[in-house]
Amino acid sequence: MYDMIYVASPLRGDIKANLKNAAKYSEKVSYDGIPICPHLYFSTFLDDTYPGDRRKGMWMGQDLLKRCTEMRVFTDEVTEGIIAEIKLAKELNIPIKFFDADMHLIEYDALIINNRIGPGYKKIIEDYYNPKCNECPVRRKRL
DSSP, rough: OOOEEEEOOOOOOSHHHHHHHHHHHHHTTTTTSEEEEEEHHHHHTTTTTHHHHHHHHHHHHHHTTTTEEEEEOOHHHHHHOHHHHHHHHHTTTTTEEEEOOOOOOOOOOGGOOOSOOHHHHHHHHHHOOOOGGGHHHHHHHOO
C-alpha cells in the first residue's frame, strides 16, 4: 500500500501557472507515494475566485489532508490556504517537508541564509522545527 502525500502549493494569483506547477509537484511526489493535490482536481468543478467555492474547496482539501501520512509544501511564500493546511497538519502530527517553488528541499540548517523564500514562509519553517524558539529571549529580540 502506498502512502498518500498531501501536496500544498499556491492557487490564487496566476491560476493557470499555479495549476501547471501543482501538476509538476504532484509528479515529483508520485515517485514516493500517491500525491493528493486537491486544487488540481477541485479546480475542474469549483471556481476559486468565488468565495463559496473557495471555502468549499478548502474544507474538502483539509478533509483529504486528514487521510494523508505526510505533507509537502511547495512555494516561495505562504498563502492563507497553505497556512491553514500547515496548521492542520501540525495539529494532526502529520510530518511536513518544505520545498521552494523550484522543488528544492529547504533545510532548516540553511534557513537563515536562504534568500529565495519569503519571511512568512521562513517563520513557519522555523516554528515547525523549533517551536519553543518563540519563547526564548533571542527570538523575541529578533522580532
